[in-house]
Amino acid sequence: MSEDTAPSPRVAAALGRLKQFLGEKLSAVTVDKKIIKVSVAPEALAEAAALLKEMGLDHVKGVTGVDLVALKPSEKAIEIIYHAGSYLDDELAPYVVNLAAKLPRENPVTESLVKIWPSAEYHERETYEMLGVVFKGHPNLKRLLLPEWWSDIPPLRKDYRPPGRE
C-alpha cells in the first residue's frame, strides 16, 4: 500500500524542484495518492504553471474558483485552482496536480495562463463570469454561460442568493 500512496521518485524530485525554484512563494504541497495540491502565492501562479508545463503537465482539466468567504471569513479570499494533468507522459498520466492560489476577494485579478495552457481558455472564461475573477491577458474574456441580460453579482459567490432560496 505504501508505494501506492507515495509519489514516484520522478514526481517527488519534480516537487522538490518546484520548492527550490519558488522558495517562499510556495505555501503548501499536499499529496493524496495521485492527487497533488500545490498552493502558491498569487504572483507566482504563472511561474509555477510554466514550471509544471516544463515538467510534462501538458493540459488542464479545468479551472475551479472557490469563494472562501463563508469557510474562512478572516481570509476574504477567492481560491482558484488549475487542475493540471498529462497526456503525453506515461508516468505522469495517473497524476493530477491542483495548482492553487488565493486572490483577494475585493479585487480578484490574476494573470491568464492561456499562453501556458491553451486548454484553460474556456475554463477561465467560466471562472470569470461565475466568480468575477479577472484573467489579465486572456484572448477573449467575456461571458460564456450566463444570459446577456445578467446584471447581478457573479452567481457562484457566496453572497449571491438564487431567487426563491433566500
Add this chain to the structure above:
Amino acid sequence: MQEEDRGAQELYVYDTGEGLVFSYGPQHPGTGHFRLIVRVLGDTVIDIEPDAGFVHRGEEKMCESKTWITNIPHLERPVILDSAGILYPYCLAVEKLMGVEPPPRAKYLRALMAELNRIGSHFYYFALYGVFLGIPTPFLWSFGDREFIVDLVQFIGGQRITHSYFVPGGVRNDAPAKVPAKLVQHFRTWYSEATGRRPSESELTDNFHKYVLHVADFIDSRLDYYWDLMLDNSIFITRTRGVGMLTPEEVASLGAVGVTLRASGLKRDVRVDEPYDAYGEVKFEIPVMVEGDGYARAVIAFREMKESLKIIRQLVEGMPDGPFKLKQHPINIRVPAGEAFARAEAAHGEMAYYIRSDGSDKPYRVRILAPSFRNLIVIPYTTRGKRIADIPVLYWSNNYWPVEWDR
C-alpha cells in the same frame, strides 16, 4: 453599450465587410440547444465562436443548497444517456472525503451500470452522426438496439434513464435475480435474427446472469451490421476522412477527451491510468487510432463498445456476492470537512469533480469538470479555414453533448 449592440447583431445575419456572419443553431439539423457564430467568406469559415448557455441550469450553485444525497438526482440530469458516467466521480469524491470504500459487489454493479450506459451513449453518438450526415438509418437502428440496454438498466436501477443508482458507499439497490419471462421471449426472436443462432430453453432463461450475457452477444453481433451500414459506407467515409485532423501534440495542448483524444494516437483512459472500483480486476484494451479525423473517432466509439461488452461479460461472470452498500444513509449525512478530487471515464471522456466540504450536510462547493466542456475548444480550433459543409462532422465527431457543457 457596444456590448449590447453586438449582442443584438449576433442574432442576425450581417455582413462585416470581411465576411458574412451568421448563426449556426440553436435549432440546427442534429442536436440543438447550442449555437455557433460563424463568419464566412464564400463557403470558407474564417472564424467560429461557440455560444453556450441555452440550457445552463446552474448545477454548481444548486449543489450548495441541497444535501449530499439529494444532489444525486439533479447532478445526473445534464447527461441523461450516461447518467452513470456523470455521477460516478461525484460518489468517488464524496467517498474519499468520508474515508469509506464500497463493498466489492457494489463496485462490480457500478462498473456494470457505467458500461451499459457507455454503450447506450455511444449508440446515440452513432445515431446522431448518421443524422448529421444525411444517413437516417443508424438513428432508427441505434434506438431499437439501445432498447435492450435500457431495459437492463431499468431492471438494475429501476429507471430507464436518470436512475440515481449510485450513492456514496455503494449502489441504491441490488441487481435482480430474474428478468421478466415475457421480455426474454421477445428478446429471443431478436437474438436469433441478429446472431443466426437459436438459443435453447436452458441457455437463455429469465436468469439475470444468463440474460445479460446474451444481450452482450446480441449487441456484439448487431455492431457488425453498424460497421457495414456506417463505417464501411462510402458516403460516411468521404464525409469524415481527413476532416478535423488533430495531432497528439495538439490534442494534449487542447486537453481534449474521449474519442477525440484516443483517435489521435494517445492511449489514455482513466479506467486504466487510475483504475477505480472494479476496473482494476477486468481485462480490456484501450482502442487507439492515429489518423485523428472524424472517421477515426467513429471507429474508436465502435471499438469502445466492443470493449465495453467484454467488460460487461467479465463483470457479470465475476460478480461477487455480498452487500451492495455500506449502510442506508440518512438523507442529511454530514461529510467531514476537506477537499477531494476524483475522476472517472464517462462515455464522452474523462469526467472529474472537485468537491469542498465544510463539515455540514451540504457541500460547500461542487465543481463539475465535464468532458464536453473540455472538447469545446476543439470546435473552433479545427473549424477555422474549413468549409461550411464540414461543420456537422467537425462538431459531432467529438462526441459532444451541449447540456453537459452548460450544466
